[in-house]
Amino acid sequence: MKQRYLAYVFILVGLAAFSSCKEEEYAIPVAKQELQNDVIKRTLGPNLAGLDIEFAYAMALPPSMGRLVSAEVEASVAGGESTHLENKSYYTNSSGEDIGIEVGSKSVTAGNKTTVTFTRDTSAATLRYFYRIPFNAKGQEVTFNFSAKASNGQSVSYSMGPYKIAQMDMVLDLDVKDSTNAFISIEDMAVYSAADAASNASKIDLVYLYRSIRNISFAHALVAPSSTTYLPGVTLPAGVNRSARIQKVWNLRDQHLARLQFGVFIDDLDFQRLDIAEAPDYALNLKAEAGAWVETQDGKYRAYVYVNSVNNGSKSAKISIKRFTMK
Incomplete structure (x- = not known):
């Protein structure tokens, strides 16, 4: 009897729950009778000087109320020369491709403001804004104010940020x-020949070399000039003798440096927290898509050296570097 009673209770509870979950009828949202806008940030990762921060700025009003007249973005810090607001409105077709349609004149930048004037009779558009981060903005926070005007006199605005600009520097390829x-x-973020290295001896932190040695995994290597063991057959230019701490890393494919699909980014904080005090002064057998953390002898700089590609035949490689100034 007890089991039947419990089963009966469960059935009643289930029926009650079912009857109380009445499905609501769907209603098409009613569009607001006014000019509206919205913004999304498209770029990911740290904001590095010399690169772009990209936004998509959408604005619209009912066609019966008028058309778009202008769109403008004001940055708290003036962007670099290539800062611009595209004069094309984008939509995504059925194949997932972004299609741009010209809706205005080319943008004009005056000081901190970038403006597009609409030349096509349209009541809705999505424009892309590219802010080229200037080097004088390193370490600062940047904000953006997006705004649009319509022919009926209405205006809207949308604020984005603040966005911290990284302190680190970067060089590619x-x-x-x-x-x-x-x-x-590392200081100059440059590669020198032997003759030029002699003229910049106090700045040389690493020596690249390739060796094919039987039964030894040497291959492509980064070695500090101070090494007494891992510079076989290398005659250093006069005065090139600095040491460095070097820690080899696998599978750290920073997207800025690698430009591959991996959503991994090295940021200022990674350099600040880095501890390679016990690292040696060499990294051997480096391969494409590997890398090495480096700290200079004086502790002034920390860097991540990424190996984009290697060529055993020509005994060469292509590298990219992120560098952070500690002092």
Whole structure:
């Protein structure tokens, strides 16, 4: 009897729950009778000087109420020369492709403001804004005010930010070659020949070399000039003798440096928290898509050196660097 009673209770509870969950009828949302706008930030990762922050700015009003007249973005810090607001409105077709239709004149930038004037009779548009981060903005926070005006006199605005601009620097696609362009300066973020290295001896932190040694995994390597063991057959230019701490890393494919599909980014904080005090002064057998953390002898700079590609035949490689100034 007890089991039947419990079953009966459960049935009643279930029926009560079912009767109380009446499905609501769907109603098409009523569009607001006014000019509206919205913004999304499209770029990911740290905001590096020399790169773009990209936004998509959407604005619309009912066609019966008028058309768009202008769109404007004001940055708290003036952007670099290539800062612009596109004069094309984008939509995504059935194949997932972004299609742009010209709706205005090319943008004009005056000081902190970038403006597009609409030339097509349209009541809705989505424009892309590219803010080229200036080097004088490093370490600062930048905000943006998006605004639009319509022919009926209405105006709207939308604020974005603040966005912190990273302190670190970056250089891409430096070519290194054994015995030729083999001397790397973290301070200058540059590669030097032996002759040029002698003129910049106090700045040379790493030597690139390639060795194919039987039964030893040496291959592509980054070695501090101070090393007494891992510079076989290398004659250093006069005065090139600095040490460095070097820690090899696998699978750290920073997207800025690698430009691959991996959504991984090295930020200022990674350099600040880095502890490679016990690291050696060499990294051997480096391969494409590997890298190495580096700290200079004086502790002034920390860097991540990414290996974009290697070529055993020409004894060369292509590297990219992120660098953070500690002092």
